[in-house]
Amino acid sequence: MSWTEADSTLYQALAAVAVPDRAEQIATLLALLPLSTGETARVVELGCGEGHLAAAVLTAYPRVSLLALDGSDEMRAQATARLRPFGGRGEVGGLDLQGTGWFAALDGVDAVVSSLALHHLDEAGKRQLFEAVAQRLSPGGALLIADLVEPKRAEALTVFAAGWDAAAERQSQTKPGSAEALERFKETRWNIFAFPDPQETPSPLFEQLTWLREAGFSSVDCYWLRAGHAVYGGYRSRARTGGPPLAFAEALRMAEVALN
Numbered sequence: 001m002s003w004t005e006a007d008s009t010l011y012q013a014l015a016a017v018a019v020p021d022r023a024e025q026i027a028t029l030l031a032l033l034p035l036s037t038g039e040t041a042r043v044v045e046l047g048c049g050e051g052h053l054a055a056a057v058l059t060a061y062p063r064v065s066l067l068a069l070d071g072s073d074e075m076r077a078q079a080t081a082r083l084r085p086f087g088g089r090g091e092v093g094g095l096d097l098q099g100t101g102w103f104a105a106l107d108g109v110d111a112v113v114s115s116l117a118l119h120h121l122d123e124a125g126k127r128q129l130f131e132a133v134a135q136r137l138s139p140g141g142a143l144l145i146a147d148l149v150e151p152k153r154a155e156a157l158t159v160f161a162a163g164w165d166a167a168a169e170r171q172s173q174t175k176p177g178s179a180e181a182l183e184r185f186k187e188t189r190w191n192i193f194a195f196p197d198p199q200e201t202p203s204p205l206f207e208q209l210t211w212l213r214e215a216g217f218s219s220v221d222c223y224w225l226r227a228g229h230a231v232y233g234g235y236r237s238r239a240r241t242g243g244p245p246l247a248f249a250e251a252l253r254m255a256e257v258a259l260n
């Protein structure tokens with residue numbers, strides 16, 4: 001993979017400033033899960049990083065078990081430590097996103113979630129992944145993604161780039177001790193809309209929604225979009241069954257706890 005252990009270290013130093021409204025993105029994923037809080041279910045996370053989203057899912061859904069996968073030794077070590085309080089419900093494993101050997105881990109799971117990882121796959125890789133997930137999810141299952149999306153026009157590129165810089169500035173002012181993170185965000189040219197990087201291959205949102213539909217998801221949509229960061233995905237079934245969804249305010253509270 002092109003992501004290195006140095007990237008893992010840098011990302012951990014930057015993320016609180018560099019990811020726009022990270023708690024809101026995690027809360028959106030939590031509230032979108034097609035699960036009830038008392039339900040027994042299985043979730044897989046792709047590219048789990050330090051395990052914040054995984055910890056939030058395990059907190060919000062106390063009968064869920066989750067397999068958190070990542071290609072970085074450093075990230076897996078962080079995630080393993082973060083998921084330890086959840087005992088056997090949280091497991092961490094290796095991942096080569098570009099490969100297919102791990103697809104078997106998706107068999108029968110109720111949800112696959114991923115945050116800021118799938119843009120490391122090119123178009124063919126994303127389409128293959130969407131198909132693999134659609135074929136393996138349980139009948140009521142969902143694939144829910146938070147990720148960078150590619151702007152389709154120069155105008156949108158400008159808007160995404162400026163929005164991301166503004167989000168980083170704003171977050172550096174509200175999070176104590178984050179002036180250095182903002183400096184590193186700038187000096188490492190982390191904003192790929194301002195400084196395009198051929199290693200990063202986000203795809204346009206509209207195309208991804210189309211690929212999800214073609215892969216077999218029947219209910220497909222974007223649920224949140226800011227500064228070129230989107231939360232989107234697909235459900236295998238048309239309508240929710242079971243109990244009421246998790247309230248967004250509760251999801252946000254749990255996301256904030258998981259990020260601390």
Ligand SMILES: C[S@@+](CC[C@H](N)C(=O)[O-])C[C@H]1O[C@@H](n2cnc3c(N)ncnc32)[C@H](O)[C@@H]1O
Pocket residue numbers: 001002003008011015047048049050051070071072075095096097098114115116117120
């Ligand atoms: C930007 S970080 C996001 C981490 C976490 N999901 C989050 O939202 O904070 C990208 C993650 O994807 C993982 N990753 C990148 N390319 C990968 C690949 N080809 N195979 C497996 N993991 C990969 C990295 O190790 C890293 O943990």
